[in-house]
Amino acid sequence: MKNLQNNSILKAVIAILFVAGLAYAYKANADLNVVKTALKAEATKKELALKELLELKATYDVAIAENTSLSEELMQERDKVVSLLAALSTCEGGDVGSMLKYKKQFYVLQNKMKVLIAEKERLKNENALVTSQRDSTTVVLEESKITNKLLSSHNKALINTVEKGSKILLLNLKVAAFKVKSSGKQIPTDKANRTDILKISFTIAENQIAKATEKTYYIQVVDSENNIVGNKKTANFGTASLEYSLVTKVRYANQTIQVHEELPSMHFIKGDYKIAVFDARELVLDSSFILR
Template sequence: MENQKSSSSLKAVIAVLAVLLVGSLVYIFKVTSDVKTVETELKSTMTEKETVMKDLQELKATYDTAISENTSMSDELILERDKVVGLMADLNKSKGDVASMAKYKSQFNALQNNMKALMTENEGLKTENKMVTSQRDSTVVVLGESKKYNEVLVGQNEELAKVVEKGSKLTVLNIKALAYKMRSSGKQIETDKASRADALKISFTIAENQIANSGDKTYYVQVIDSKNNVLGEKKTVSFGDKDLTYSFATNVKYENKTVQVSEVLPGKDFAQGTYFVNVFDKGEMVSKTSFTLK
């Protein structure tokens, strides 16, 4: 009888141990599976982080190359490159989790789209700059109103520009020039036809600068047609030993914040060909562009 009880007790103990063993194996399997899943996810997110970082490095290299070409878009390119550098710094600090990687990839895609648009515009400006450099080596200078014909020099040698303190210098960006047909109703219709144009609209941006001197600023805008004629008022102003003939002057109240400037230059009988628009701060050319009327 005692042997039967001992046998029953042994079986019960064995059964309990078997259940515990099975439970332990299931638990170990689950833990191992979870660890592998986490390792896989970590490897995946780290690979994504490395890929995005590599893409951002290539994007920065593209901007560095474009900035080194020193076109009139250099300021815009530098601003976009700084955004890329900032995103690289943030990405480098991130843990690379799925949520943050989705955010960084979205920001990268937006920066990449901006880069493509800016590179297209920059290539166009490089082509125009080559044409201007090969055809023009100085700005228009009028020696006196008594002369029968104005002596005109087109363009401005950038070496004439004096170097000023970078921190306090105002930057002129995004200069644009468009031709319009003015309706009697006042409506403006953009055109690229010389025969239809009766006004030019010149616009540019003065960038924010907190350490520059505030107050009234005067910019002189010079518009030169394809026949080397200065359009508009044709007034002359002297800066030292230099005479500048300009199309119109625009006065700006600058309070250390970004200012948008837009002026309309009326005209008639516009000639076909390439026009050059130069913006001067006193005797220094601070921005330029060109456009063509067919």
């Protein structure tokens, strides 16, 4: 009887140990899976960080290849990206703190890249505009025969290219036609018989080494029949003279200025129009537009 009781106790102990062993094995396996999942997640984060840095470096490489005035600064920032790539590639740890540190450095480099790329595009557009104005000089000379005797006297000025250094540069000459209702409301139009006024605008670019001064610009609008639009006036410069549609005066203090003027007229005809802005006798900006 006593032996039977001892056997029962032994079996109970064995059963308890078996269940405990199963529970431990299950927990150990679960812990291993958690570790594997965490390691995989950290590896994925590291791969994504490396990919982002490689894309950032590629953007710098493309910008540097264009060989602009910002190339040296772009190369310096690219070198920072390369250094961060090297550090992240050799980093064996994937803890949250390390990844946050690399992510913070990446955002700093990315924001700097956006600023530099935006500045590069601005300079690229300005250079393209200067080149376009220089190339258009020859075209203007060919078209001068449709203006009048006055424009032919300015051939020498039209041949000159845009000066650098202290030269004040004019950009973005735009013209828009409007009909003015009796209420005073202005409605955009492109039809000659509905046009009451032309709105003319251009930009005077910033130049810190230019002399601060009061500038006077003469605006000349010529219709398809070679007539000066508006109340035609004449300005004299020594032995030369200039017929113009309106004049605008600007106080230039080395900062960017947006100039806006309006040119009313009782009669606009259909056809191609040419508009030119003169600094005294020198043509500094020109464009064209059409009224149907």
